[in-house]
Amino acid sequence: MGNGRPLILVTNDDGITAPGLHALVNAMSALGDLYVVAPDSPQSGMGHAITIHNMLRLDKVEVHGDHDWYQCSGTPVDCVKIAMDKILPRKPDLCVSGINHGSNSSINVIYSGTMSAAMEGAIEGIPSVGFSLLNYSLDADFSGAAHVARIVASRVLEKGLPQGSLLNVNIPSLPLEDLKGIKICRQAMAKWEEEFDERIDPTRRKYYWLTGKFVNHDRGEDTDEWALANGYVSVVPVQFDFTAHHAIPFLNEQGYELNKIAR
Amino acid sequence: MGNGRPLILVTNDDGITAPGLHALVNAMSALGDLYVVAPDSPQSGMGHAITIHNMLRLDKVEVHGDHDWYQCSGTPVDCVKIAMDKILPRKPDLCVSGINHGSNSSINVIYSGTMSAAMEGAIEGIPSVGFSLLNYSLDADFSGAAHVARIVASRVLEKGLPQGSLLNVNIPSLPLEDLKGIKICRQAMAKWEEEFDERIDPTRRKYYWLTGKFVNHDRGEDTDEWALANGYVSVVPVQFDFTAHHAIPFLNEQGYELNKIAR
Numbered sequence: 001m002g003n004g005r006p007l008i009l010v011t012n013d014d015g016i017t018a019p020g021l022h023a024l025v026n027a028m029s030a031l032g033d034l035y036v037v038a039p040d041s042p043q044s045g046m047g048h049a050i051t052i053h054n055m056l057r058l059d060k061v062e063v064h065g066d067h068d069w070y071q072c073s074g075t076p077v078d079c080v081k082i083a084m085d086k087i088l089p090r091k092p093d094l095c096v097s098g099i100n101h102g103s104n105s106s107i108n109v110i111y112s113g114t115m116s117a118a119m120e121g122a123i124e125g126i127p128s129v130g131f132s133l134l135n136y137s138l139d140a141d142f143s144g145a146a147h148v149a150r151i152v153a154s155r156v157l158e159k160g161l162p163q164g165s166l167l168n169v170n171i172p173s174l175p176l177e178d179l180k181g182i183k184i185c186r187q188a189m190a191k192w193e194e195e196f197d198e199r200i201d202p203t204r205r206k207y208y209w210l211t212g213k214f215v216n217h218d219r220g221e222d223t224d225e226w227a228l229a230n231g232y233v234s235v236v237p238v239q240f241d242f243t244a245h246h247a248i249p250f251l252n253e254q255g256y257e258l259n260k261i262a263r
Numbered sequence: 264m265g266n267g268r269p270l271i272l273v274t275n276d277d278g279i280t281a282p283g284l285h286a287l288v289n290a291m292s293a294l295g296d297l298y299v300v301a302p303d304s305p306q307s308g309m310g311h312a313i314t315i316h317n318m319l320r321l322d323k324v325e326v327h328g329d330h331d332w333y334q335c336s337g338t339p340v341d342c343v344k345i346a347m348d349k350i351l352p353r354k355p356d357l358c359v360s361g362i363n364h365g366s367n368s369s370i371n372v373i374y375s376g377t378m379s380a381a382m383e384g385a386i387e388g389i390p391s392v393g394f395s396l397l398n399y400s401l402d403a404d405f406s407g408a409a410h411v412a413r414i415v416a417s418r419v420l421e422k423g424l425p426q427g428s429l430l431n432v433n434i435p436s437l438p439l440e441d442l443k444g445i446k447i448c449r450q451a452m453a454k455w456e457e458e459f460d461e462r463i464d465p466t467r468r469k470y471y472w473l474t475g476k477f478v479n480h481d482r483g484e485d486t487d488e489w490a491l492a493n494g495y496v497s498v499v500p501v502q503f504d505f506t507a508h509h510a511i512p513f514l515n516e517q518g519y520e521l522n523k524i525a526r
Contacts, residue, residue, distance in 0.1 A: 047340070048310030048373045055470040056459070074473075077310070077374075082471065085457040107386065109505055110311045111340075123370065123454055151522060159517050164452070165507035181521045184514045186506040189427070191386055194348040196319070207318040208345065210337075235519060237510035242372055243449040244428040247500035254422050256445045256498060259414060 006032030006093040006157055009083055009121065013043045013076040013100065013113025016061070016069065020099035023142035024131060025067065027149045028096060031157060035092070036063070037083040039113075040071040044102075046113035048120070049075045058082055076117035084124055094157055095121030098131035099145050101138065105170045105224040105234060106188040106216065115168055119240055122166035127156050129166060134228060135173035144176035148233050152182075161237070168236040172228055180231040187236050188223035190216035269295030269356040269420055272346055272384065276306045276339040276363065276376025279324065279332065283362035286405035287394060288330065290412045291359060294420060298355070299326070300346040302376075303334040307365075309376035311383070312338045321345055339380035347387055357420055358384030361394035362408050364401065368433045368487040368497060369451040369479065378431055382503055385429035390419050392429060397491060398436035407439035411496050415445075424500070431499040435491055443494040450499050451486035453479035 008028050012021040016038040028034055040057070057073040070087060072079045080095065100114040109115045114130045121128030129152060133145040148171050161167065168187075172179060192212035201207055216225050224234035271291050275284040279301040291297055303320070320336040333350060335342045343358065363377040372378045377393045384391030392415060396408040411434050424430065431450075435442060455475035464470055479488050487497035 042316060045313045045315040046310070047312040047379065049312040049338075050308045050310070050374050050473060052308040052473055053305060055462075055472055057468075057470055075312075078473065081457045081473065082459055085459045086461075086471070107503070110382070110386075110503060111313050116310065119373070123373075147523075148521070152519065155517060155519060162507065162510040162513050165510045176523055179521055179523070182519045184511055184519065186508065186511065187504055189504065194344045196345055196348045198349075199318075205320075207320055208349070209318055210313060210315055210341065210344065233521065235514065237507035237514060238505045239507035239510075240370070240373060240505075241450055241452065242501045242503075242505070244425065244500040244502035245449065247425040247428045247502075248447055248449065250425050251447045251498065251500060254418065256415065256418060256447065258411070258442055258444045258496065260410075260439055260442075 007090060008032040008034050009088065009092040009095045010034055010036045011076060011079045011097050011117045012038050013046060013117065015039050015042045016071045018101065019138060020101050020142060023146045024096060024099045024149055027146040028153060031153055034067040035083065035088055036067055036069045037079045037087060038071060039076060039079060040073055043075055043113045045111050046075045047111050048077055048116040051075060051078050076113040077120045080117050080120040092126055094153060095126045095128040096153055099142055099149060100132035101140065102132065102136040103134045103170055104130060104132040104168060105228055106190040109168050109187060109238060118166050123240055127161045129153060129156055129169055131169045133171050133173055140173065144174060144179060145171040147176050164241060165237045165239050168238050170224060170228055170234045172231055174231065179233060183227040183232040183234055185224040185227050185234045185236050186222055188216055188225035189218040190214065190225060270353060271295040271297050272351065272355040272358045273297055273299045274339060274342045274360050274380045275301050276309060276380065278302050278305045279334045282401060283364050283405060286409045287359060287362045287412055290409040291416060294416055297330040298346065298351055299330055299332045300342045300350060301334060302339060302342060303336050306338055306376045308374050309338045310374050311340055311379040314338060314341050339376040340383045343380050343383040355389055357416060358389045358391040359416055362405055362412060363395035365395065365399040366397045366433055367393060367395040367431060368491055369453040372431050372450060372501060381429050386503055390424045392416060392419055392432055394432045396434050396436055403436060407437060407442060408434040410439050427504060428500045428502050431501050433487060433491055433497045435494055437494065442496060446490040446495040446497055448487040448490050448497045448499050449485055451479055451488035452481040453477065453488060
């Protein structure tokens with residue numbers, strides 16, 4: 001440390017043993033000094049959850065390479081918060097999250113622990129990027145995704161990002177030579193249609209598994225879904241100002257008033 | 264049902280026994296037919312978490328009043344999803360969440376299970392509102408907040424909301440007569456500065472509690488924080504398109520290119 005090299009915080013939501021995290025660590029090694037702070041167990045779908053009704057464990061662990069690895073019992077967002085307060089010697093130059101096993105395109109950005117960790121980095125004022133490979137398999141080939149991650153991370157280290165924004169990078173599960181390029185996109189207006197799978201346990205009580213069908217009615221060719229379906233890496237700039245600014249005039253016209261008498 | 268009255272889904276993140284939920288149910292009773300689907304235990308800080316690595320329980324319970332009450336073992340977002348698939352006779356006319364015990368203003372919208380439930384309602388195409396009282400106490404006085412909730416919910420049922428938006432309503436902990444009015448606001452650019460409280464357990468291992476200091480450097484008088492500090496109810500329209508549209512030209516100028524050779 002103190003050698004002028006960039007300081008990079010690496011985290012994920014699939015947990016400290018996930019191959020996607022190790023691929024990302026390898027990809028970042030040439031770019032700076034790394035601290036890895038990741039959940040001690042899988043945390044997919046945790047969104048922007050934080051741990052406020054339970055205590056947290058944090059342990060330094062031996063994994064591999066020259067880097068400092070820590071595992072935390074909390075969520076991906078907890079990992080970023082505790083790294084900032086208890087681990088990092090200074091504010092890092094970059095926060096990267098992933099490489100996620102599975103897509104975080106379109107509406108999945110909202111449910112994703114990977115993207116929430118990157119968003120927490122951005123809230124802390126750190127240039128931040130989440131990476132996801134469109135392949136849920138534990139033995140997916142991360143080589144193309146790792147190459148993309150290095151290109152994007154280098155560019156962000158060099159150029160920075162507009163204030164209040166981070167990047168959501170999704171990568172088709174294709175060999176590097178078959179990737180068509182990188183497209184800057186908007187989030188497609190897609191959603192999941194829920195289908196809960198109903199089952200009966202050995203004591204005859206019902207239980208449910210969340211499943212669903214991904215539905216994209218957004219026909220725009222400027223969306224992440226379009227880019228991914230056409231063999232491009234999608235890069236969506238994401239913000240944590242959730243205000244629907246366009247709705248403010250509409251609501252003001254309606255005259256929301258505090259009538260203290262009428263019940 | 265089938266009587267032409269609005270159908271209203273009521274949920275929260277403090278759990279089915281929380282006084283704030285019961286205050287909201289009472290406030291909504293005059294406006295339509297209610298289904299209450301709430302977590303079976305407190306779920307504060309769960310953000311937009313969903314349950315994908317565990318099964319869910321769902322049980323109809325007897326609470327009070329003429330309404331149908333269900334408790335679910337999942338997160339607030341799970342509650343909305345399972346209500347849509349397994350409980351509601353049709354798509355509801357309104358989804359309300361809360362009344363949360365504590366503020367969900369500014370950046371808290373991101374961590375909040377209350378707001379994530381409302382956001383999930385909006386993703387499902389339901390006009391949706393989250394309500395929060397600026398008082399964490401279990402025996403807080405919800406009468407003013409309940410009055411506000413009824414006014415806002417009536418207006419939303421009557422006028423609807425712009426597509427892709429929902430409302431984040433925060434209410435000062437004041438008697439109704441001391442509330443100054445309702446202000447349509449933007450989310451203040453505030454954040455938490457983490458301070459993890461380090462302790463030692465009986466086996467001499469370290470553990471941590473997440474605490475923090477809320478810091479608002481946003482001096483705007485059009486923010487939710489300003490409104491609340493000045494005795495107004497804040498209403499922020501929120502969107503689930505997280506795209507930082509203003510950042511797209513900046514990124515395009517930088518020419519993110521897929522160099523397949525350089526490592």
